[in-house]
Amino acid sequence: MVATDEIEAFGFMKRMELRFHLFMCGHCRNYVAQIRSIGQGAKNAAAETEPDREQLQRLEKEICGKICNHNHGSS
Ligand SMILES: [Zn+2]
Helix, strand or coil, rough: HHHHHHHHHHHHHHHHHHHHHHHCCCHHHHHHHHHHHHHHHHHHHCCCCCCCCCCHHHHHHHHHHHEEEEEECCC
């Protein structure tokens, strides 16, 4: 559960930033929507198995990294 704890710890601050960023930034919102739909597709395709939750969390973490690194050229 080390990986999960790490994600949890990473998660709180970054998630707040991420949510706020997504609220402001339609471009990144679309990106997240794409990742989510990939997750949905995987879930549907693999109805007999658990969706790869860890992988989705990893993707979300990656998104956080991308989003928090990217700026919008303003301010
Ligand atoms: Zn953005």
